[in-house]
Amino acid sequence: MNNGLKFGLIFLGGIALGALGTVTVSRGKLDLKPVAADLISRGIDVKDALMSKVEAVKEDMEDLTAEARQASEKRKAAKASREAGEVQA
Known part of the structure:
Protein backbone atom coordinates (compact mmCIF):
# COMPACT_ATOMS: atom_id res chain seq x y z
CA MET A 1 0.00 0.00 0.00
CA ASN A 2 1.54 3.29 -1.01
CA ASN A 3 1.71 6.29 1.30
CA GLY A 4 -0.84 8.34 -0.64
CA LEU A 5 -3.52 5.68 -0.30
CA LYS A 6 -2.70 5.10 3.36
CA PHE A 7 -2.90 8.79 4.22
CA GLY A 8 -6.08 9.14 2.17
CA LEU A 9 -7.75 6.34 4.15
CA ILE A 10 -6.63 7.90 7.43
CA PHE A 11 -8.05 11.25 6.29
CA LEU A 12 -11.39 9.67 5.35
CA GLY A 13 -11.48 7.84 8.68
CA GLY A 14 -10.93 11.14 10.48
CA ILE A 15 -13.74 12.77 8.54
CA ALA A 16 -16.07 9.88 9.39
CA LEU A 17 -15.12 10.00 13.07
CA GLY A 18 -15.62 13.77 13.16
CA ALA A 19 -19.04 13.48 11.53
CA LEU A 20 -20.06 10.78 14.00
CA GLY A 21 -18.89 12.93 16.91
CA THR A 22 -20.76 15.95 15.59
CA VAL A 23 -24.00 13.99 15.27
CA THR A 24 -23.63 12.54 18.76
CA VAL A 25 -22.96 15.92 20.37
CA SER A 26 -25.73 17.67 18.44
CA ARG A 27 -28.30 15.14 19.63
CA GLY A 28 -27.31 15.90 23.22
CA LYS A 29 -26.72 12.30 24.23
CA LEU A 30 -23.15 12.97 25.22
Whole structure:
Protein backbone atom coordinates (compact mmCIF):
# COMPACT_ATOMS: atom_id res chain seq x y z
CA MET A 1 0.00 0.00 0.00
CA ASN A 2 1.54 3.29 -1.01
CA ASN A 3 1.71 6.29 1.30
CA GLY A 4 -0.84 8.34 -0.64
CA LEU A 5 -3.52 5.68 -0.30
CA LYS A 6 -2.70 5.10 3.36
CA PHE A 7 -2.90 8.79 4.22
CA GLY A 8 -6.08 9.14 2.17
CA LEU A 9 -7.75 6.34 4.15
CA ILE A 10 -6.63 7.90 7.43
CA PHE A 11 -8.05 11.25 6.29
CA LEU A 12 -11.39 9.67 5.35
CA GLY A 13 -11.48 7.84 8.68
CA GLY A 14 -10.93 11.14 10.48
CA ILE A 15 -13.74 12.77 8.54
CA ALA A 16 -16.07 9.88 9.39
CA LEU A 17 -15.12 10.00 13.07
CA GLY A 18 -15.62 13.77 13.16
CA ALA A 19 -19.04 13.48 11.53
CA LEU A 20 -20.06 10.78 14.00
CA GLY A 21 -18.89 12.93 16.91
CA THR A 22 -20.76 15.95 15.59
CA VAL A 23 -24.00 13.99 15.27
CA THR A 24 -23.63 12.54 18.76
CA VAL A 25 -22.96 15.92 20.37
CA SER A 26 -25.73 17.67 18.44
CA ARG A 27 -28.30 15.14 19.63
CA GLY A 28 -27.31 15.90 23.22
CA LYS A 29 -26.72 12.30 24.23
CA LEU A 30 -23.15 12.97 25.22
CA ASP A 31 -22.21 15.44 27.93
CA LEU A 32 -18.66 16.47 27.14
CA LYS A 33 -18.05 18.77 30.09
CA PRO A 34 -17.12 16.07 32.66
CA VAL A 35 -15.07 14.19 30.08
CA ALA A 36 -13.22 17.35 29.07
CA ALA A 37 -12.62 18.35 32.70
CA ASP A 38 -11.22 14.89 33.49
CA LEU A 39 -9.02 14.96 30.41
CA ILE A 40 -7.68 18.41 31.25
CA SER A 41 -7.02 17.45 34.89
CA ARG A 42 -5.08 14.38 33.76
CA GLY A 43 -3.11 16.56 31.35
CA ILE A 44 -2.21 18.87 34.23
CA ASP A 45 -1.08 15.87 36.29
CA VAL A 46 1.14 14.70 33.44
CA LYS A 47 2.58 18.21 33.04
CA ASP A 48 3.35 18.40 36.76
CA ALA A 49 5.05 15.00 36.72
CA LEU A 50 7.13 15.96 33.68
CA MET A 51 8.12 19.29 35.21
CA SER A 52 9.29 17.57 38.41
CA LYS A 53 11.43 15.21 36.33
CA VAL A 54 12.83 18.14 34.33
CA GLU A 55 13.70 19.97 37.55
CA ALA A 56 15.45 16.88 38.92
CA VAL A 57 17.51 16.52 35.73
CA LYS A 58 18.29 20.24 35.79
CA GLU A 59 19.57 20.00 39.38
CA ASP A 60 21.68 16.96 38.48
CA MET A 61 23.21 18.84 35.54
CA GLU A 62 23.97 21.84 37.74
CA ASP A 63 25.70 19.55 40.28
CA LEU A 64 27.68 17.86 37.52
CA THR A 65 28.72 21.21 36.08
CA ALA A 66 29.88 22.45 39.49
CA GLU A 67 31.94 19.28 40.01
CA ALA A 68 33.47 19.65 36.56
CA ARG A 69 34.41 23.27 37.28
CA GLN A 70 36.07 22.24 40.55
CA ALA A 71 38.06 19.51 38.80
CA SER A 72 39.11 21.99 36.12
CA GLU A 73 40.25 24.51 38.71
CA LYS A 74 42.26 21.81 40.53
CA ARG A 75 44.00 20.86 37.27
CA LYS A 76 44.77 24.49 36.51
CA ALA A 77 46.15 25.05 40.02
CA ALA A 78 48.29 21.90 39.81
CA LYS A 79 49.64 22.94 36.42
CA ALA A 80 50.40 26.45 37.67
CA SER A 81 52.23 25.11 40.73
CA ARG A 82 54.27 22.73 38.55
CA GLU A 83 55.21 25.57 36.21
CA ALA A 84 56.11 27.80 39.15
CA GLY A 85 58.31 24.98 40.56
CA GLU A 86 60.06 24.58 37.22
CA VAL A 87 60.71 28.30 36.96
CA GLN A 88 62.28 28.40 40.43
CA ALA A 89 64.47 25.36 39.79
